[in-house]
Amino acid sequence: MADVKIPRRDFLKSAGAASAAGAAMATGIAACSPETKTAASPAPEPEIRLTLTQTEWAFISAAVDTLIPADELTPSGTDVGLVVFIDRQLAGAYGNGARLYRQGPFLPAKAELGYQLSLTPREFFRAGIAATNEWTTKTYGKDFDRLSEAEREEALKVLESGKPEFAGFSSAMFFDQLLTITMEGFFADPIYGGNKDKVAWKMIGFPGLPASYREEIKTYFNKKYDKPPQSIADFS
């Protein structure tokens, strides 16, 4: 297999537009439209990371591009803002353990009893990314984001199966959390940084807001509803 180098700065470039939205949020303008930002600033902007380290940013970029690859349906995971989304989620209340019962003792448990680690989501992703990179280094000789597209796909499938042994939690559990937060970003309202330009909603035909179908429930019975989707930002 050819050793395809994917320099990190390429990720930085593709993440530039989304980072602009990140910058806007940091200054309190959460609902700005990413497209207009891109148009107004053609030069790639430096990525703005709220919590992810540079290595973690590269890992998440490579992961979301493998989970949501670019094709005729949508641009890639990074290009629709998923790295920005995940960075913000992990930096915020959720990432820091809001609504998570965190009293010990923390004991090993059957899966049906749910999450039993002492780690917040932020800490869990830190540990999971480090463990995955350690495993890919052992298996492929390099960090996950340095693998070729085919290798990344293969690595995620192995991770999904839970085969690699991680300390403290299963690799399948890390994969599940990675997939969950990726899908959250892909399908959530664009105000959170992912689903840029409502690409995921357009892909499936989810109309978003205002979601008022008093008449349409009858007039669109077994008919495709093809109105362009609208987001919370469009009504703010």
Place this chain on the structure above:
Amino acid sequence: MATTLKEVDAVVIGMGWTGSILSRELTKAGLNVVGLERGAMRSPREDFAIPSIRDELKYSNRHELFQDTALETVSLRHSRSETALPIRRLGSFLPGNNLGGAGSHWNGATWRRLETDYVLRSHLTEKYGAKAIPEGMTIQDFGVTYADMEPYYDKFEKLCGISGKAGNLKGQKIDGGNIFEGPRSSEYPNKPLARNLAASMFETAAKNLGYHPFPQPSANASEAYTNPEGATMGQCVYCGFCERFGCESNAKASPNVNVFPVLLPDPKFTLRTHTYVKNLVYDRQAKKVKSVVYVDTRTGEEYEQPAGIVILGAYVFNNTLLMLVSGIGTPYDPATGKGSVGKNYCYQYTGSGTTLFFEDKETNPFMAAGAFGSIIDDFNGDNFDHSGLGFVGGGHISAGLSNGRPIGTRALPPGAPRWGKEWKGATAKWYNRWFNVDGTACDYAHRENYLDLDPTYKDALGRPLLRMTYNFKDNNYKIGAFLAQKCGEIAKSMNPTVMTEPRYRKGDYDSRPYQSTHNTGGTIMGSDPSTSVVNRYLQAWDASNLFIMGASTFPQNQSYNPTGPLGALAYWSANAITTQYLKNPGPLMHA
């Protein structure tokens, strides 16, 4: 030390459906009532407004309106031999918080129980013999009958402006309604909601197979409505943001829309938010609750509120926890079967059924009400002959998507991957072309399923967590297999392009995937103080001025969503308090 406040006529713990109804009925009877709510104020105009309320991530995935598990949760184990661990993040069920409780973010499915449900043990014993009730099944009669409840169902349905179609009006069976229901004194206050493709196809298929489909009775108003209290509801807009969300159209019945607008201005009512009740102060000699101790969550200060009447209207878990930590009644012991507080914890056995995919249809799942769709009750309760089946009980079977919110509601045919290019293609193709045929089953009490205090884990107030010892039993799995087969037959008759193999839950109870917020039991009602916590009027056997509301009083759970039955019970109990208890305070029943 707690600051002792001036005694009031009545204190009501919990400002959800039952707490708001009891507060309203008691103030109408002339009592000064204090309402305690551990959460914050929630007003539909401020908190449930467009566009912010249409935020799936915030409300559905990040649990904006639910109980904060960082502060309080329950622990879980599957059997007595295991160590329970805390449910650290909500999943399987989603109890509410804040004014209106779970009543502000439910879907609105509003049922009446079957006549036989109220006399379950007697009925099954009489019809099939005592041996038909499986070993270990601790089902009981309620101590009230459907006929007792009927006027109060009627009252609750009118409070909520329920949309539906009667199937039994004063004994006359009506085609198109649920012909298995008990006799109703009046038609539903609103006509049924519109039907989507899934409901319409299911209805036709069920009819063709000789079943009796009817529209889901729903607290989503099909028309603008003014209830007998004078509170007004808007018309449902089928937004598909119902369960887990507040309603921006005021079209979903909730305490916030249907009760508080008339209760809050009443000078006899005082609402105190951010009041987290720690314990009840019990006078064992007098067999009365003297007062309620609560913490103001904003300051951490403790207050003791003495009251003539105490209404415990929290969720199932806190009702049971408060009885246990306050030392009222006898805790249930599964080893001996003695004691009653914590007994007969039940849940809901969901997830039997199949998913259908249609290449040539557009199901538009995002155009939906919360309680929506078409249902058959032909295989519920004892509506069918159980001879030789090897199980008791059953469930209802339904179709009609309640939302198309894209993070949570997507389905793919068997064999499709979960991510990558192929996943994207399949998701784009099938998102708008599927629905489920689902069986939702009862959960009949078992002597090994119960609630008590956890020996290790504590809540934010330093009290033990409530410990849930629970698992599905053989009776559940047998119903599951039976309903899955029926769902499969109905589904197949609709000729889907693809359908999944009919499924039912086979493994241990799993706290992670959402199943239902239909937890029941722990402070059950009945006729015998040795096997129940409250009498037929919901008055505690061990404290005559304490009345316990809600699904914690159900001796076992039917397949039906609990809100209709608990709403009726709340009005029934309120009537007993205002017409009997106030005249002569003391036990309304003698053992």
